[in-house]
Amino acid sequence: MRRLRRSMLFVPGNNPGMIRDAYIYGSDSIMFDLEDSVSIHEKDAARFLVYNALTTIDYGDKELVVRINDLGSGLGLADLEAIVRARPDVIRLPKTDSAEDVLQCEREIARIEREAGIPLGQTGMMAAIETANGVLHAYEIATSSKRLIGIALGAEDYVTDLKTVRSDGTELFFARNMILNAARAAQIDAVDTVFSDVNDEEGFLAEARLIKQLGFNGKSVLNPRQIAPLHAVFMPSEKDLAKARAVVEALEEAKQRGSGVASLNGKMIDKPVAMRAQYLIELAEAGKPATMGEGV
Template sequence: MATLRRSMLFVPGNNPALVKDAQIYGSDSIIFDLEDSVAPAEKDAARLLVWSSLRSTDYGRVEKVVRVNGIDTPWFREDVEAMVRAGIEVIRLPKTEGPADIARLEELVGALERTAGRPSGSVRLMAALEGPLAILNAYEIATSSKRLVAIALSAEDFVTSMRTTRSSEGVELAEARGRIVLAARAAGVMAIDTVFTDVADSEGFLREARLAKQLGFDGKSVITPAQIPLLHGVFAPTKEELRRARRVIAAAAEAKVRGLGVISLDGKMIDRPIIDRAQGLVDLARASGMRVEDKE
């Protein structure tokens, strides 16, 4: 099954109650945060907590991501080293401005993989785009490394740089969102939308999640577990989509049994990409908690 990143749950790296079993909430990824949610005085403690949790806790099938401190901070190197050694799957670099930032991170990660005895290329990267320059460089960033799996919009810093604020309609983010999805699709990586910070406003969250999905984003960062089921609901296929996908798969299976080279459904030819997309949709439906095996 293809990797899903519908929901990436931020977990403050200095909160043991959340760090110890953040996988129970069922997000596709957990982002252990060593950056903005951790005060300078607690940076070392948070790094140590996440390091030891990664080594001792079975997080199951949930993808383990860490948001390290930025390249120009005194904590960056130690963060990356500790996380690579602890077995992190993805490192999310905040405030990525251009491809050079990713190159620096990649060099460090590559060296650490060797000393830590991890397979070369096993640590993947993700870039958070937080300023106007980063948005303009989106495609260059998205294509800067084979390790890179996703680029993400980080809206709070972005709107400040743009001398505006976040609105419920999100018009101030329209250009940035559009460019990020374009760049991600062109580069063949995932596009992740920004967090929605009003945890009490589930209607507003749903509105924004639907917008992100419609724009083509693969998922969204979330700051509270309560947003995860809502998000997965938005990204779930419709019953009609699921029904069609199952018919495509059934037709393909039947053609195989009967040894037919050409597969057709309702008089139309079905090729490999259509079958793959149908399989992906069935996987997504299953991940969304839909009853895939139901009889029609």
């Protein structure tokens, strides 16, 4: 089963309480942040804390992501030296403007993997696109490295770069579509930006529905309260699920008959329909715990 990335929970890297509790909220991925949520004077402390948490705490099957500082800041390389050795699933690179940004980071990760005796290529990468320049290079970024599991939109810096502010999402329409299309063309995941006003539940839900309809895999979230509603948005309806199950059953039946062609209600099931049905069932399976009190 593919890994779902409906929700990626930001956890400030210098907050031991949140680092300890991060796995209980039910997000698909946990993203420990060494960048914007950590003051410049505490970068070393956050590095020690996240490294020791990752090498000690059992987060079960959660995908573990660490957002490092960009290499140009003078902090990113020290982050990589520590974090690659702590062996998270994914390193998230902020402020990615070009393929070279990804490749530069990849070269350092590969060097550290070799020095540390970690299987080459084991550390995944994710690139956050946060500028107009980055958006225009989205496809080049998305296809730059086999380590990339996805690309993400970082909207706060992006809207500043555009000389606007966040509103109903109109200002993000181009960036979202560029990033989504680039990710799909590269066959990797697309993760939407955070919704900052954690008290605006209606606004959050409207944005979640929008990005799901556009085709995003999920969103980054700032507050654990946003996880359950977000997963609910991604939960298929009973009607869609019943249809998906019927498609999968018909495919299974055709397979057992030794037939390469499956049909349902007189219509042939083609590959995209089969893939969508399978994805819906995976979403529904993943959504089950949410109905049993997951999230807060």
